[in-house]
Each structure stands twice: as C-alpha cells, then as structure tokens.
Amino acid sequence: MMQTKAPEKHGLDRARLDRLAPFLKERYLDTGKLPHAQLLVSRNGEIVHFSSQGAAREGSDKPIDEGSIFRIASMTKPITSVAFMMLVEQGLVALDTPVHDVLPEFRDVGVYNGGGAGVPFVTRPVDAPMRMLDLLRHTSGLTYGFQNRGNVDAAYRAGKTNAGPPENWHGEADLDAFVGDLARLPLEFSPGEAWNYSESTDVLGAVVQRVSGVPLDRYFAEKIFAPLRMHDTGFSVPADKADRLTDCYAWAGPSLGRVMYDRAESSMWLRRPRLLSGGGGLVSTTLDYHRFCLMLANGGELDGARLLGRKTLDLMTMNHLPGKSDLSSLSRSLFSETTNAGVGFGLGFAVTEDVSRAMIPGSAGEFYWGGMFTTAFFVDPVEKLHMVFMTQLSPSLLYPIRRELKTLIYSSLT
Incomplete structure (x- = not known):
C-alpha cells in the first residue's frame, strides 16, 4: 500500500476505512470473482486510502501496484466530454x-x-x-x-x-x-x-x-494528459510500459466462470487502434485517473493547469435530461453503468439528484461513471470526496461491487 494521509484529519473513521481492503479480499478475490482490485479514496484533495490486491497476470505472483495499467472502457467518456467542453469554451462549437x-x-x-x-x-x-x-x-x-x-x-x-x-x-x-x-x-x-x-x-x-483539426489521441495527449501529468493514459500502451498492463477477463457463465478476455502480453492495447474510441478506448492507472478527478473536484484546475472554467464544470454536472427527469423514467437502455432511480444525467456523467430514491449513501450533486471491465469512479463535491476503483472483469453489472464500495466509503465519514 502506498503512503496515504491520516484519515482522521479528514473526518474519516480509520477503523471503518480499513474495512475496505479485507472486504474486497474476502468477498471478491478469495472467491475468485475478481482477478485483482485496486482502490483509491481521496478527501479534501489528499489520498486517504490506497490498496492493491491480486495478481497482475495469470500464472504470475507479481501483484498489481500503483504502476499497473488498466483498460478503463467507458471511463473514457468523461474525458471526451471534457475535451468537447474545452472547445465550447473557445467558442468553436456550442451545446445546441x-x-x-x-x-x-x-x-x-x-x-x-x-x-x-x-x-x-x-x-x-x-x-x-x-x-x-x-x-x-x-x-x-x-x-x-x-x-x-x-x-x-x-x-x-x-x-x-x-x-x-x-x-x-x-x-x-x-x-x-x-x-x-x-x-x-x-x-x-x-x-x-x-x-x-x-x-x-x-x-x-x-x-x-x-x-x-487534430487526431483525437493527439488532442487528448496535448490538451488533457500533459497538463494534468497523466503520463500513463492513452489509447495504447507503449512498449516500454507493456509489462505494466494487467490481464483482462470476462464472465463466461456458471460452468466456465471467469475466462481470459485480453491477455496482457498479447493485448490489443499494445498497438494503436485505427478507431480512436472516445467512448471506451483508453487505458490508464488509478493515480492518473485520480488526477483527472482532482481536476473535476477543483472546478477545472489542477496544480496551475486549468482545463475548464468553474462554471463550465457546474454546467456539466447538472441534470440535463428533458424535464429534469431521471433515468428510471426516461431510459430505454438494457445496459447502463448506473442504477436508475433518482439519477439524472449531465454532460458526460451520471448525476445523483435524489439520494433517497437512489437508495445508496451519497450526496445530491455527486457525479460518476464506470466501465465495462468493472472500473468505476465518483466525485462528491459536497463532501470533497472521490473514489477510483480498478479491476478487469466484464460485464460490469455482474456484481454489486460499486454499490458496496460506495456504502462502505460513506460509512467512514464522521
């Protein structure tokens, strides 16, 4: 585990926060449900919990660590949405x-x-x-x-x-x-x-x-990843970092269980794709995505690099569904990275509108999303709290792990 700040300083109960890693191990790793799990919790801009468990690759005892690279799938979507809103702020395009x-x-x-x-x-x-x-x-x-x-x-x-x-x-x-x-x-x-x-x-x-007027990967690299120092995020893994990519798995049903989906040593992500998917193509690390979350939590700025104005972030994290409805009433989707009741949708994020209807601890105004390989993040501006969770198993809705982690994290607030 990397060095973290004392949780008590940030209004967190250490004993309750310390339940997170054993919970993941006992419920998901020891049972073979997940291959590995990495969790970061931040409050007031400082990391108060960071745990890594499980092997990075099949047949190897090497555990995942803070340098491990994960396929973040639909957690690419908020990054693409930020990229677009940067162009809006330049007057080059508009929401309508x-x-x-x-x-x-x-x-x-x-x-x-x-x-x-x-x-x-x-x-x-x-x-x-x-x-x-x-x-x-x-x-x-x-x-x-x-x-x-x-x-x-x-x-x-x-x-x-x-x-x-x-x-x-x-x-x-x-x-x-x-x-x-x-x-x-x-x-x-x-x-x-x-x-x-x-x-x-x-x-x-x-x-x-x-x-x-530039390729999407170059725009991301120059306008977002370089300013935020997200040096391990991109559409592919360079050769000098290939040994840090983790194996990725898929659930094949009760008889086969978890099977290999994308083996790290021969991964598709070791070469640049022709189709640069702003909806799901990126790889990243927990610490890189933490920096992206810090930028969002700070109103568009991090360490002197401003990507967006504060009011633009406010606009992005409002519910923009027609009639201010929620997903339970407007969704026609059989698949989503969110539960529906009490949840609206902003400009690139799900947005909690009604905590009681969502039936998970949280705050009105928190925003979040996840990816098909069970990765997830949330940012709570009210509590100045955010989480980044990484693992590699598809589909994402197989287990209620996001709801469970969120419940455990919020139970730590004092």
Whole structure:
C-alpha cells in the first residue's frame, strides 16, 4: 500500500476505512470473482486510502501496484466530454450546435419506422435535429449493438458499426469511416425523446477531432494528459510500459466462470487502434485517473493547469435530461453503468439528484461513471470526496461491487 494521509484529519473513521481492503479480499478475490482490485479514496484533495490486491497476470505472483495499467472502457467518456467542453469554451462549437453542422454525414439521418433483418429499413424524419447536447447526455437516438433489443441493434452488429467491443477498434474503420457507417443506419428514436446508452460519445470524439483539426489521441495527449501529468493514459500502451498492463477477463457463465478476455502480453492495447474510441478506448492507472478527478473536484484546475472554467464544470454536472427527469423514467437502455432511480444525467456523467430514491449513501450533486471491465469512479463535491476503483472483469453489472464500495466509503465519514 502506498503512503496515504491520516484519515482522521479528514473526518474519516480509520477503523471503518480499513474495512475496505479485507472486504474486497474476502468477498471478491478469495472467491475468485475478481482477478485483482485496486482502490483509491481521496478527501479534501489528499489520498486517504490506497490498496492493491491480486495478481497482475495469470500464472504470475507479481501483484498489481500503483504502476499497473488498466483498460478503463467507458471511463473514457468523461474525458471526451471534457475535451468537447474545452472547445465550447473557445467558442468553436456550442451545446445546441446541430451535429450535422460538424459531421454532415448525419444531415439526412431518419428514425426507425420498421424493416430490418433482411428487409430495407423504413424511416421517418426526426422531430428535432440531433444536437451536441444529445451526444453528451445520450439522448441522440443512437444505440449500442450489444444491447440485443431490436433490428437497429442487430444492424449495428451485422455491419460491425460498433465502437466496441475492442476487436472493432483494430479493424479497417477510422473515426471518419465509423461516422459514415453509423449515419447510414436509422436512429432508434428522435433526438431528445428518450435516454439510451450508446455510441454517442464516440461520435462526440469525432466532433472533437474535426473541430480541433487534430487526431483525437493527439488532442487528448496535448490538451488533457500533459497538463494534468497523466503520463500513463492513452489509447495504447507503449512498449516500454507493456509489462505494466494487467490481464483482462470476462464472465463466461456458471460452468466456465471467469475466462481470459485480453491477455496482457498479447493485448490489443499494445498497438494503436485505427478507431480512436472516445467512448471506451483508453487505458490508464488509478493515480492518473485520480488526477483527472482532482481536476473535476477543483472546478477545472489542477496544480496551475486549468482545463475548464468553474462554471463550465457546474454546467456539466447538472441534470440535463428533458424535464429534469431521471433515468428510471426516461431510459430505454438494457445496459447502463448506473442504477436508475433518482439519477439524472449531465454532460458526460451520471448525476445523483435524489439520494433517497437512489437508495445508496451519497450526496445530491455527486457525479460518476464506470466501465465495462468493472472500473468505476465518483466525485462528491459536497463532501470533497472521490473514489477510483480498478479491476478487469466484464460485464460490469455482474456484481454489486460499486454499490458496496460506495456504502462502505460513506460509512467512514464522521
């Protein structure tokens, strides 16, 4: 365990905070549910808990440590959203800008009205144009192919029009080709009508690339990672850091259990992908993502480097769902990185609106997200508290570990 500040100084009960590592070990590591677990808790800008447990790679006794690199999947989305809002602050684009103004491929997109599965799609015109706001809050009408709900999802899978799973990131399509393929398929609903977890943030990454005029990975590296000193974050792992990448697993059902999904020594993330996925493509470390959370908690600035203005962060962490509704009433998604009741959605984050309806300890105004490999973070501006959790197991909703960790962490507050 790395050196941390005394929790008592920050209004935390040490004995309760010390329950976190044994809880993870006994419930998730000793039972084989998770391969490893790394947890960071910060309060008032200082790390008060950091624990690492479990082997980094199959067949090796080397444990994960503070240098371990993890695939953060959809925890990429908040970074892409910040990148976009940096362009908004420069006056280069706005939340109400129609997406087709930057990506003309979407100018004639229609809404699904029948057909598919071997029959040509029937579409109707959209009731309102897709705006940048819709990409940020997942009300665009786009979807994910892995949702397996209907003919549009099936068309995503058949055409490999997914920004994920990661096998597609190393295919023939780059961001421009991806946008062109996606825009030829109908939307599931008219923009602004509902919420559906989707490839919206991948499209937003294409917007960032076109508006900035530089490749998305370069924009991230120069405008976000370098200023925040997130030196171990990117779309691939360089050769001199390859030994720090952890194995990644997937749940294959009760009979097979946990199986290898992406072996570190031959990982897809050891080479630059053609499709730079702003929705799920990054690798990072717990300490790097901690710095990203510190920037968010500090109102857009960290150690003299300001990425965003304070009021822009305030705007991002408000509930932007139509009618100020929550996901339980607006969501059409079968998959999400959040529970729904009492939870709104901002510009890149889920936002807790009603703690009693969410039924998990927390604060109104906290914001958070997670990734398909069970990684997670939350930032609570009221308590000046944030968490970063890393492991590597898909799918993310297999175990209630995020809810459990959050409950244990909040129980430590005095």
